[in-house]
Amino acid sequence: MIAALIFYMFAGLAVVSAGLVVTARNPVHSVLFLILCFFNAAGLFLLLGAEFLAMVLVVVYVGAVAVMFLFVVMMLDINFLKLREGVAQYLPIGAVIGIVLLIELAMSYAGWTFAPDVEAMLASPAPSGGEITNTAALGQLIYTKYVYLFQASGVVLLIAMIGAILLTHRSRSGVRKQKIYDQVGVTAKDRIEIRKVSTGGGI
Amino acid sequence: MLSGLLPPELWRLIVIVLQILVIVVPLLVAVAYLTYAERKVIGAIQLRKGPNVVGPLGLLQPLADGAKLFLKETIFPSGSNKVVFVMAPMLTFTLALIAWAVIPFDEGWVLADINVGMLYLFAISSLGVYGIIMSGWASNSKYAFLGGLRSAAQMVSYEVSMGLVIISVLITTGSLNLSDIVMKQKETVWFVIPHLPMFVIFIVSILAETNRAPFDLAESESELVAGYNVEYSAMTFAMFFLGEYANMILMSGMAVVLFLGGWLPIVDMAPFNWIPGVIWFALKVCAVLFVFLWVRATFPRYRYDQLMRLGWKIFLPFSLIWVVLTSGVLVAFGWLPGQG
Numbered sequence: 001m002i003a004a005l006i007f008y009m010f011a012g013l014a015v016v017s018a019g020l021v022v023t024a025r026n027p028v029h030s031v032l033f034l035i036l037c038f039f040n041a042a043g044l045f046l047l048l049g050a051e052f053l054a055m056v057l058v059v060v061y062v063g064a065v066a067v068m069f070l071f072v073v074m075m076l077d078i079n080f081l082k083l084r085e086g087v088a089q090y091l092p093i094g095a096v097i098g099i100v101l102l103i104e105l106a107m108s109y110a111g112w113t114f115a116p117d118v119e120a121m122l123a124s125p126a127p128s129g130g131e132i133t134n135t136a137a138l139g140q141l142i143y144t145k146y147v148y149l150f151q152a153s154g155v156v157l158l159i160a161m162i163g164a165i166l167l168t169h170r171s172r173s174g175v176r177k178q179k180i181y182d183q184v185g186v187t188a189k190d191r192i193e194i195r196k197v198s199t200g201g202g203i
Numbered sequence: 204m205l206s207g208l209l210p211p212e213l214w215r216l217i218v219i220v221l222q223i224l225v226i227v228v229p230l231l232v233a234v235a236y237l238t239y240a241e242r243k244v245i246g247a248i249q250l251r252k253g254p255n256v257v258g259p260l261g262l263l264q265p266l267a268d269g270a271k272l273f274l275k276e277t278i279f280p281s282g283s284n285k286v287v288f289v290m291a292p293m294l295t296f297t298l299a300l301i302a303w304a305v306i307p308f309d310e311g312w313v314l315a316d317i318n319v320g321m322l323y324l325f326a327i328s329s330l331g332v333y334g335i336i337m338s339g340w341a342s343n344s345k346y347a348f349l350g351g352l353r354s355a356a357q358m359v360s361y362e363v364s365m366g367l368v369i370i371s372v373l374i375t376t377g378s379l380n381l382s383d384i385v386m387k388q389k390e391t392v393w394f395v396i397p398h399l400p401m402f403v404i405f406i407v408s409i410l411a412e413t414n415r416a417p418f419d420l421a422e423s424e425s426e427l428v429a430g431y432n433v434e435y436s437a438m439t440f441a442m443f444f445l446g447e448y449a450n451m452i453l454m455s456g457m458a459v460v461l462f463l464g465g466w467l468p469i470v471d472m473a474p475f476n477w478i479p480g481v482i483w484f485a486l487k488v489c490a491v492l493f494v495f496l497w498v499r500a501t502f503p504r505y506r507y508d509q510l511m512r513l514g515w516k517i518f519l520p521f522s523l524i525w526v527v528l529t530s531g532v533l534v535a536f537g538w539l540p541g542q543g
Binding site: 029054055058059067 | 212277283287317318319322323325329330332333336337340348350355356359379497508512
């Protein structure tokens, strides 16, 4: 009973905050609601017994991705009124995407009524039996069976990162850089020279 | 006897609430006296006396400070976003408290002995940045905003190397459970010995992660007045302060669990193992906290670009190499845990 109550709390809050992400007037509030939504999703993962995924969701999405969103949204000078104007124009496309996603979700939930073979392929969110933690189970799958796909996705991320750097990088001339190794490597000999100065002669 | 009167679920709830109080109340006292210790230690280092007027040896000073902050008026800057403005210090303070749920004080003395304890701690510490960035934005003030942005970049950068440090310890342990990490150190050796360079990186990273000197760029008073909390007063300010110090204690606790053998005595023999584990844990936490204060009194503040260079160009590659090295050694000598 308590588990069901907690499920409805997380699920309800997730839906409400997801709605507020789209409708909030202030973009910073939108990002904050997005964070709340991530948290509720993590809570749902916890209820499923997928504690590793729940924690990774918080670390990656809330701890890193949403921070970057917040950073960008706070720094940009956005005209809120102009943003509002385009809503009616984009609404149909957004609605179509939403409906497609909804149908996909319904298919995956009720898949066995459309295609009875699907039931054999149902994955359990947490390893059954309980003698192995789901961190270990995920690790064994990712690093053995799916190792090439895992590495490939890493390479894709690397390419995206290099691309982003390449796009924004501009080489500037005349920039004075601090060369730490040169500074640390300096000895007294490089800087001070002792000379015998003859009286009245100068150097 | 009493447990028969109530339904079992309610009874369990009451027990959990009591357990939480047993952790939180001493923690708040520790936070209060950490501020006192900080002023005394820095006073001693700078050949001053530190607080010595309120109560014997100034021992009541933290209480006096607390009472003062409690009685002051909370001022909202005009143009501030009030909800976010109030939420930010509450968030900082709450996050500093809830992380303690997974810290083991002694064998079996832990509120939630979960499998992913280390990840939970890492997740909570990565959320700490929100309190600061939200306060900086909601204050609607240049200095606060700059402080918040700086601090956000700083904390995100140092989390990366901190994560890799934690990974090299986790590979050696084969478990994310904090109690398991300590028990592994009982079987083998404190991880500070095989992972000494990682311990040093971890200590420096937690200084940056808690925004302490020499990395206190978020509140560098010489350029940003006081950084993100410049607009805060009274209890909202006090909560930032409490959160910061509770975070210091938490990070020290993390360092103790990961590297200094948690509740284990220095040597497992007669006079040392008579002392209960929780005392050992407290002593080790105090030792790490002393390093925090010592560093603050010793080093000048880093420049911002140097801070970023240290995090990304030195700590990150080094800890990455160390992860590869650790796993290489573990595989080569067949020491890899959790093979069964």
